[in-house]
Amino acid sequence: MIIKIDLQSETPIYTQVVNQIIEGIASKTLVEGESLPSVRQLAEDIGINMHTVNKAYSILRRDGFVTIHRRKGVVVNEFSNMYNSSFIKEIPEIIKPVIAEAFCKGITEKEFLNECSKIYSTFKT
Amino acid sequence: MIIKIDLQSETPIYTQVVNQIIEGIASKTLVEGESLPSVRQLAEDIGINMHTVNKAYSILRRDGFVTIHRRKGVVVNEFSNMYNSSFIKEIPEIIKPVIAEAFCKGITEKEFLNECSKIYSTFKT
C-alpha cells in the first residue's frame, strides 16, 4: 500500500498517515492480520521522521485498528476488534460543522448524501 | 445566540466560534443582515480574548459569511453571497477519513446517512 504525504497540507503528517491507513483497512487494501512496515521502514519509504510514524502507529493502536506484536510488528486487527458502535454518537459533532458550511454554500442534502454514498461504496467491497 | 466554548477541546477556540456562528446562520438563528456582537462584547460574554474573537470574525469574513459594515459592525451576509458550489469538490477529502473510521467501527451506510439527514433537517427550516 502506498502512502502519499502532502507536506503543504495543513493536516499534520501523522494524521495523514493515520487516515490513509484507516482508509486502507476500510477498502481492504490492508487485510486483517497483515503486518504494516516497521516504523523505521515506513519512515524511510515516505521520507518522513521516525517519530512521526511512531505517533501515527500509537494512535492507530489506541483506537483499536492495529496491535503491536513482539514478533510480527504492527498488525491489522480483526474488524470485530474495531467495532465500536458508540462511535456513532461522536459523528454528529464531527460532521455538523461541515454540513452547516455546505448548507450555507448551497449544497443540497441530496448532493451531500450522494457524496457520502460514493465514499461508502469504495469501502463496501 | 449563545456560543459555548469548550476550553478542553483540541479544536482551537476561534474555530469553535466560527463553527457555531456558521451553524447559527444555517439554522436561521442568525438571519441575513443581523449584526453580530462586537469583538469586545462577544469576547467578554464568552470569557475569551478579544483577538481570538477577531480572528474568528476575520475567517468568517474571508469565507463570505459576514461583512464589516461601517455603521452596523459585523453583519451576516445574504445566503447568495455565501453560495460557492465549488465547495462540493472539497467535501470528499474532508469526510473520507470520517467515513473510513465509521465504516471500520461498524457504522453502516444507512446509519451514517441518517445522521447526516438529521443534521440537515435542523437547517432546512
Added chain:
Amino acid sequence: MIIKIDLQSETPIYTQVVNQIIEGIASKTLVEGESLPSVRQLAEDIGINMHTVNKAYSILRRDGFVTIHRRKGVVVNEFSNMYNSSFIKEIPEIIKPVIAEAFCKGITEKEFLNECSKIYSTFKT
C-alpha cells in the same frame, strides 16, 4: 453629481467621498468654479456623518482641488491650481504594489496599460 457610498467597503467613507469628487472633477462632471453642497447638505444627502464630509472637504482643500469661500462655500478650483507635476514622482510607489500583484497573477503589461487607457479616456473629454 451623485455620490455613492459603500458602507461594506474597507476604504473609509471620507476617502470614498474624496475619490468620487476628484473623479467628478476629472470627468468634468464638476466644473471649475462650481460650488459643492454644504457639509450639512451632503451629509444628509448621502446619509453619513457631518464630520465625515468635513474631513473629506478638508483633504480636497489641502490637495488643491477646492477652495473654501466665505460666501460661495466649497468651490472647485481651476485646473491650473491643481497642477502639480511633482506628483508624478509619487506615482511609482503607489502603483508598484498593484503592478507587482497583477504581474504575478498573469496580467500582461499590454492588458494593464489597456485598463489604464480606458480610465484615462473617460477623463479626457
Added chain:
Amino acid sequence: MIIKIDLQSETPIYTQVVNQIIEGIASKTLVEGESLPSVRQLAEDIGINMHTVNKAYSILRRDGFVTIHRRKGVVVNEFSNMYNSSFIKEIPEIIKPVIAEAFCKGITEKEFLNECSKIYSTFKT
C-alpha cells in the same frame, strides 16, 4: 532579500511586508520554491513583532503567493498557483482614483503609461 519598513508610513507594517515580498517575487529576487525566513527570524531582522510578520505571511498564503511547507517553512509558490486572471476585474477600481488625481494634476496619459511600463519592465526579466 532586504525588506525595509517605514514606521512613519500610514500603510500598515504588515502590508509593507506583503508588498515588498510580492515585488520580490515579481522581480525574481525570490524564486519559486525558495524558503522565506521564519517569522521570528524576519521579525528580528527588520525589528518588528513576530505577530506582524505572521499576519503578513498569512495574507501571502491566503492570496496564493506562498504555502507552508512542513519541513521548509514558508516557501514561494509557482507562478502558476498565483495566476488569477479575474484579478484584472479589480484593477480599474484600484487605479481609477490614482489616475483621476494624476489627470487633475496634469499628468498626461502618455506619462502615466510610461511610469507603468517602467515598473513592468523591472519584472519581466
Added chain:
DNA sequence: GTGGTCTAGACCACG
C-alpha cells in the same frame, strides 16, 4: 526550531 494559538494591554482610524 517551526508555525499556530491564546492572552493582555495599548494606540489609532473611523464615524
Added chain:
DNA sequence: GTGGTCTAGACCACA
C-alpha cells in the same frame, strides 16, 4: 464605541 494594528510574552503541536 467600533474594528484595525502593533507589541509582548507564553504555551503547544509538529517534525
